[in-house]
Amino acid sequence: MKRGAGPLALTTGEVPPRRPNYFLFGFVGALGVLSAWILVQAVIEVRAVLVYILVALFLAVGLNPAVEGLRRRLHMPRWAAILAMCLALILFAVVFVWAIVPPLTAQVTSFVTHLPQTLGQLQENPFFADLDERYDVVDRVQAALADADFGSQLFGGLVGVGQVVFNALFATFTVLILTLFFMASLHGILDLIYRLVPRSNRDGVREIGDEIVQRIGAFIAGQLIVAAISGTVAFLFIWAIGSAYALTLALVVGVTALIPLVGTTIGALAASLVVAVSDPWLGVAALVFFLVWQQIESYVVSPRVMRQAVDVSPTANITAALVGGTLMGLVGALLAIPTAAALTIVLTKVVFPRLDRR
Structure with missing residues (x-):
């Protein structure tokens, strides 16, 4: 008879229960928590790269119909159609930078050059003269400009702006290269994903x-068509009122129109503000025009263009854009609506039929 085994264990053949090893359970649990923490930290460290990959894959999928259209209509090989699409994107980026940077540089230079003259003219204004007498606005501005630390602060700010511009250019170049590779191997990526399914x-x-x-x-x-229409309308209006920055502001309006929900409003406010700097009344007229155009775009142009694109309810669109913007900023807002459309397709063709069969 083994020590610790009673008569009941001998007659029934039962093995006495073993006590759980709490140390082993705790050790394995701690290893699981540590592994999860390391994985989360790794994802956080490479989140920028993951965003680049996600945006590039999204663009590759979105530009694939245009590539296929070029291949069918012009009888081009796929690599030539992809190269033509990438050259078109690069050309647009160059035109956009060319239209934005020189006017912005000229405006900043003119502002700095005429700042003393502007302050002198403001002193002749009764309201500003009273404000200056109470709070010494002009003296404070002149003292700030004459401060020895002003140059270093300005240089530090320029360095920060330069770093932001460099990061933006690097991100754009990275996304462009990844988009090129994803477009070239899109069919292979999809086939690989499908082969993972039974x-x-x-x-x-x-x-x-x-x-x-x-x-x-x-x-x-559809978004590109709506943005092109908005940019064209903005160019014609701003050119008609005699503004020297018609092309620049039209590109700004067109690019911001790609942002769901608030993009048109942002572009309208930016264009109206620039016009109002030279002529306040024309700025007001531009704001009224863009508000009217926003209603036309929202209720006439966009529904007609996007009718066959995304079959998602307006409530789901707004919710998806808000959630995506909160989680990933501008990129999340851009990806939210097609993601909601994909989920809607999965719900309609997979989840709901299975629930109906039960």
Whole structure:
């Protein structure tokens, strides 16, 4: 008889229960928590790279219909169509920078050069003269300009702005290169994803995946068309009122129109503010015009263009854009609506039919 085994254990053949090893449980649990923490920290460290990859993949999927259209209509090989699309993107970026940087540099230089004259003219204004008498505004500005630390602070600010510009250019170049690679290997990436699904479900998953890719491409194409229309309308109006920055402001309005929900408003306010600097009444007229155009775009142009692109309710669009913007900023707002469309397709074709069969 083994020590510790009673008569009942001998007659029934039962083995006495073993006490759990709490140290082993705690050690394994601690290792799991540590591994999860390390994984989260690794994701946080490479979050910028993950955002670049996500944006590039999104652009590759969105530009794929344009690449296929060039390949079919012009009988171009796929690599030539991809190269043409990338050259078009680079050309637009060059034109945008060329239209923005010189006027901005000229305005800043003119402001700094005429600052003393502007202060002198403001002193002749009764309201500003009374304000200056109470709070010594002119003396404070002149003292700040004459301060020895002003130059170093200004230089530090310019260095910070330069770093921001460099980071933006680096991010743009990285996304462009990744987009080029993703467009070249898009079919291979999709086939690899589909092969991860069991053969019995592969055809259904392929059908849903192809529809999601088609919807994302239609969404991007629709957004580009709406942005082009908004930029063209803005250019014609600003050119008609005689502004010297018609092309610059039209590009700003067109680019900001790509931002869901608030993009048109941001572009309208920016353009109206620039026009109002030279002529306040024209600025007011521009603001009224853009408010009217925003209503036309929201209720006439955009619904017609986006009718076949994204079949998502307006409530879901707004919610998705707000959530995406909160989580990932501008990138999240841009990706939120097609993501909501993809989830809608999955719910409609997979989840709801299975629930109805139960």
